[in-house]
Amino acid sequence: MANRGWDEFEIGAMLRTFDGKIDDIAGTNQEDRAYSKSSSFSASVADWRIEKPVFNKDFCIDCQFCWVYCPDMSIIARDKKMIGIDMDHCKGCAICVEVCPTNPKSLLMFPEQADEEVELAQWPTKEKKEK
Amino acid sequence: MAFDKMELKDIEVWDGNYAAAQAMRQCQIDVVAAYPITPSTPIVEGYGNFKANNYVEGEFVMVESEHAAMSGCIGAAAAGGRVATATSSQGFALMVETLYQASGMRLPIVLNVVNRALAAPLNVNGDHADMYLGRDSGWIQLDAYCPQDAYDLNFIAFKVSEDHDVRLPCMVHQDGFMTSHTAQGVHTLSDDVAYGFVGDFQPMNDMLDFEHPVTHGVQTEEDWHFEHKARQHNDLMTKVFPKIQAAFDDFEKLSGRKYNLVESYDMDDADVAVVCMGTSVETAREVASEMREKGVKAGVVGLRVIRPFPFFEIAEALKGAKAIATLDRSSPGGAPGMLFNEIAGCLFNTDDRALLSGFIYGLGGRDLTKKHLVEIFTQLQANVDAGKVTTSLQQFIGVRGPKLQFL
Numbered sequence: 001m002a003n004r005g006w007d008e009f010e011i012g013a014m015l016r017t018f019d020g021k022i023d024d025i026a027g028t029n030q031e032d033r034a035y036s037k038s039s040s041f042s043a044s045v046a047d048w049r050i051e052k053p054v055f056n057k058d059f060c061i062d063c064q065f066c067w068v069y070c071p072d073m074s075i076i077a078r079d080k081k082m083i084g085i086d087m088d089h090c091k092g093c094a095i096c097v098e099v100c101p102t103n104p105k106s107l108l109m110f111p112e113q114a115d116e117e118v119e120l121a122q123w124p125t126k127e128k129k130e131k
Numbered sequence: 132m133a134f135d136k137m138e139l140k141d142i143e144v145w146d147g148n149y150a151a152a153q154a155m156r157q158c159q160i161d162v163v164a165a166y167p168i169t170p171s172t173p174i175v176e177g178y179g180n181f182k183a184n185n186y187v188e189g190e191f192v193m194v195e196s197e198h199a200a201m202s203g204c205i206g207a208a209a210a211g212g213r214v215a216t217a218t219s220s221q222g223f224a225l226m227v228e229t230l231y232q233a234s235g236m237r238l239p240i241v242l243n244v245v246n247r248a249l250a251a252p253l254n255v256n257g258d259h260a261d262m263y264l265g266r267d268s269g270w271i272q273l274d275a276y277c278p279q280d281a282y283d284l285n286f287i288a289f290k291v292s293e294d295h296d297v298r299l300p301c302m303v304h305q306d307g308f309m310t311s312h313t314a315q316g317v318h319t320l321s322d323d324v325a326y327g328f329v330g331d332f333q334p335m336n337d338m339l340d341f342e343h344p345v346t347h348g349v350q351t352e353e354d355w356h357f358e359h360k361a362r363q364h365n366d367l368m369t370k371v372f373p374k375i376q377a378a379f380d381d382f383e384k385l386s387g388r389k390y391n392l393v394e395s396y397d398m399d400d401a402d403v404a405v406v407c408m409g410t411s412v413e414t415a416r417e418v419a420s421e422m423r424e425k426g427v428k429a430g431v432v433g434l435r436v437i438r439p440f441p442f443f444e445i446a447e448a449l450k451g452a453k454a455i456a457t458l459d460r461s462s463p464g465g466a467p468g469m470l471f472n473e474i475a476g477c478l479f480n481t482d483d484r485a486l487l488s489g490f491i492y493g494l495g496g497r498d499l500t501k502k503h504l505v506e507i508f509t510q511l512q513a514n515v516d517a518g519k520v521t522t523s524l525q526q527f528i529g530v531r532g533p534k535l536q537f538l
Contacts (some may be wrong), residue, residue, distance in 0.1 A: 006361040011298055012237035013351070013359060014336055017344045 008122050013041070041089070049092035053085055060106040066096035082106075083119045100119075103127055132472055134188040137181075139319040147281040147310035150317050151217065151243045153302065154285035156186055157325035161212030161332065164192040164203030168222035170254045170307040171245035175217050177235040183340070189213075191389030197222035201229035208238035208300075208345040211337025213289065215240065219307060220247035223261040227268065233300045234269030235363065239292040240300040241285065242270070245309040246409065248495040256496020257307030259408065259460040262437070263469055269363055271301040271371055272437040276412045281305040283388055286320075289329045290378045296370050299333060299363070307411040308496065320386065329383055368437045375436060393444045394433040397423065401430030403511035404449055406474055407458035408434050411492075411499050415458075418504035429508050434470075439453045446477045454511040454520075460493045467525050467538060486514045492528045503528050513523075 010016075015038040018025075025033065035041040061084050067075040067082065074090040076083050085096075097107045104124045137156070145153065152174045157165070165175035182191045189212075194200045195219050209215045218226055233240050249260040265272065270334065273288060275281040284303045305311055306457060320328070336345050351359060372392060379390045396416045398404060403422075405415045412433035422429035432448045434441070440531040451453055455478075459468030471489035478485055490507060493499045504526070514520050523536035 006358040006365065009358070009361060009362075010336065011366070012347070013235050013334060013349050014345045014347045015349050017346065021342045022344070023342065036206070 005084075023075065030075060043051060044077070044104055046088050049090060050112055051092045051113050052087070052088065052114070053092070053094065053096055053107045054114070054116050055082070055085055055122055056106050056108075056123050058106075059096040059102045059104060061102055065099040065101060066107060069099045070094050071095065134357050135185050136322045137186055139321065141319060142348050143318045143319055145282070145317045146173070146314045147275065147278040148173035148245065148312065149177050150278040150282035151285055151305070152181070153319070154282050154325070155215055155241075155243075156181045157320070157322050158213065158215070158285065158329050159188060159326055160215050161189045162192060162204065162207035162214050163189065163216055164194050164200045164207065164214075165216045166194050166197050166200045166218070166222060168197065168219050170247055170257070170311045171217040171219040171222075171243060173311070174243050174245070174356060194432075197226040198229055201226045201240075201367055204240045204242075205229060205233050205236065205238055208233070209236065209338050210242050210521075211334035211339045213293070213332040214238075215242070215289075217243035217245065219245045219489065220249055220255075220261050223526050224249060224264060227242060228520045230265060230268040230300075232348065235359065237298040237363070239289075239298055239299060241288045241292060242300065242302045243281075243285070244302045244304045245311045246304055247306050252496040255307070257309050257311075257409075258494050258496065259304075260462065260494075262302075262304050262408075263461040265302060266438055266469065269299070269367065269377075270438060271297075271299055271367070272436055273301065273303050273375075274408050274434065274437055275303060275305040275310060276408075276410055277310055278305075278313070279317050280390075281310060282317050282319075283382065283386070283390070286325060286328050287375065287378045287382060287390070290381075291371065291374045293332060294374050295335050297366065297374050299367065299371065304409070304487050309410040314466060318386065318388070324385065328382065372436075372441070374489040390435055392436045392441045393448045394435050395448045396431040396433070398430035398432060398448055398452070401429055401451070402428040402453045402515050403455075403508055404430045404432055404452040404506065405456045405458060405507060405511075406434070406445070406449070406470055407460075408431045408437070408470075409460065411458055411460065414501060415504055418501050418508065419538050420509045421501075422505070427512050429510055429511075437523070440473055440477075445474065449474075449478065449485065450481070450483065452483070452485055454488070454514040456507050456511055457487065457489045457490065458499075458507075459491050460499075461491075462494055463491060463525070471525070486520045487524075488510075488514065488520050488522060490523045490528050491525065494530075495504055497529050499529065 017039045019034045019036045024074045067077045074086040180358045181187045236300035248254040248258045273284045288301040345528045415431040457470035522538035527535035
C-alpha cells in the first residue's frame with residue numbers, strides 16, 4: 001500500500017474501514033470482520049508501549065470496568081467475560097489497572113520485557129483493610 | 132417536508148446578491164451553513180428569508196464564524212448532501228484554513244464570494260484581494276461580471292463541482308457592490324428547469340452510507356501527502372475544463388446564454404488588448420469599442436475561469452495582439468501582480484512576443500473610469516508604434532499623489 005502512485009487510490013482524504021459492504025457489524029466479532037488494510041485495526045501500535053498490563057483471571061469478577069474504560073478497545077471480552085488483552089493495540093496507559101476494583105487487582109502493569117508467567121506466579125495477595 | 136415553488140417573471144430586476152440567493156434556492160440545497168458579512172450578507176439573508184417562507188426544504192445553520200460556516204459545509208458535504216454558502220473579505224480570510232480542507236477532501240461545495248478588499252485599513256468595498264487569496268486553495272474559481280452571470284454561474288458551479296469525475300469545491304465570484312448591490316435585469320429559469328439542469332445530488336463516499344463506512348479528513352505525512360496533492364492538481368488540470376465546457380454548452384442550449392472559459396471581445400484583429408476580471412470587463416469592452424471608432428484596434432479578454440488557470444486558452448485569445456495590459460485589482464504585495472505574472476507565463480513561449488504591461492487599479496472600491504481605460508489603450512498603441520514598452524512595467528492608476536510606477 002505504501003508504494004501506490006498518485007493515480008492508484010480513491011480521491012479525497014478518506015479511508016475505508018472495511019473491504020466491501022458490511023451489514024451486521026455490531027453482531028460480528030472483531031477478528032471476523034473484514035477490516036481493510038487502512039483500518040487502524042490492521043496496524044500494530046504495540047511498539048508505542050513501554051509498560052504492559054498483565055491479566056490475572058483468578059481474581060477477575062468480570063465487572064467489565066476495564067472493557068468500558070479502555071480508550072483503545074483493547075480489552076477482549078466475550079459473552080461479558082474478560083478473556084484477555086489485544087496487545088497489538090494496547091498502548092500501556094494503565095487505565096484498566098486504575099479502574100479494576102478487585103483486591104488484589106486483576107490487572108497490573110509491568111515492564112514490557114517482564115515474563116508474564118513469572119509475574120502471575122508472584123502476584124500480590126489480598127491487602128487487608130487498615131482499621 | 133413539502134416546500135413551495137416560486138413563480139418568477141422571465142426577467143426579474145435583481146442585484147447580484149439576490150440573483151445568487153435565488154439560484155441557491157432553485158438548486159434545492161441540503162445544508163447552508165453561513166455567517167453574514169458585507170457585501171455578501173444579502174445572499175444568506177435572502178436565502179434565510181426563502182427558508183422562513185417555506186421555499187427551501189434543506190437546513191439553514193447559523194454558525195459563530197466563517198471558519199465554522201465552512202466547517203459546517205465540509206461536515207455536511209462529507210455526510211453526503213448538496214452544500215453551499217457565501218462570504219466576503221475578512222470572512223473569506225477566516226475561512227481559508229477550511230478551504231484547503233474542503234478541496235483536499237474532494238468535497239463539492241459552492242461558495243459565493245462577493246469580492247471585497249482585505250484590511251488594514253478596514254474597507255467594505257469591492258476589490259479582488261479575497262479572490263486572489265483563494266487562488267492556491269485548490270478550488271475551482273468562476274468569475275461573474277454582472278448579476279446575470281452570478282445567477283447563471285451558480286448552476287454551472289453545482290453541476291461541475293458535484294460531478295463524480297471532478298468532486299472539487301467551486302467559488303462563484305462577483306464584485307462587491309458593483310455587482311452585488313447593482314440591480315439589473317436578470318433572465319430567469321423556472322424552478323423546474325433550473326433544478327433539472329443541476330439534477331439530483333449524487334452522493335459519493337458519503338458518511339451516511341452505513342454499509343460502506345469511511346473516515347474523512349485523514350492525516351498523511353511525507354509518505355502519502357504528495358500523492359494526494361498531485362492527484363488533486365491532476366484533476367484540476369485535466370478534468371475540470373471539459374466538464375465546465377460541457378456545462379456551458381448544456382446551459383447555452385437551455386437558456387441561450389453562452390459562456391466561455393475565456394471571454395474575448397473584439398479580439399479577432401486586435402492590436403492592443405486589456406485582460407481583466409469582474410465588472411471591469413464591461414467597462415473595458417465599452418471603451419474598446421470607442422477606441423475602435425478612433426482607429427485603435429482594441430480588444431478585451433476577460434477571465435471567466437480563474438482556477439484552474441486557462442493557460443492555453445488565454446494565449447489563444449491573445450494571439451496576434453501586439454501590446455497587452457493586465458489589470459490587477461489587488462495590492463500586489465511586492466510583486467508585479469497575479470494577472471501580469473500568469474499572463475506572462477502563458478505568453479512567454481509563444482511566437483508573438485507581445486509587449487506586456489501591468490496595471491494596479493481599483494483597490495478598496497476605487498472606481499475604474501472610462502478615462503483610465505482610454506489612457507491604457509492609448510499607452511498600448513504607443514507601445515505598438517514604438518515596438519517596445521514605453522512605460523514602467525507596473526503602473527498604479529486612479530491613486531492620488533505622485534505617479535506610482537515600478538519595474
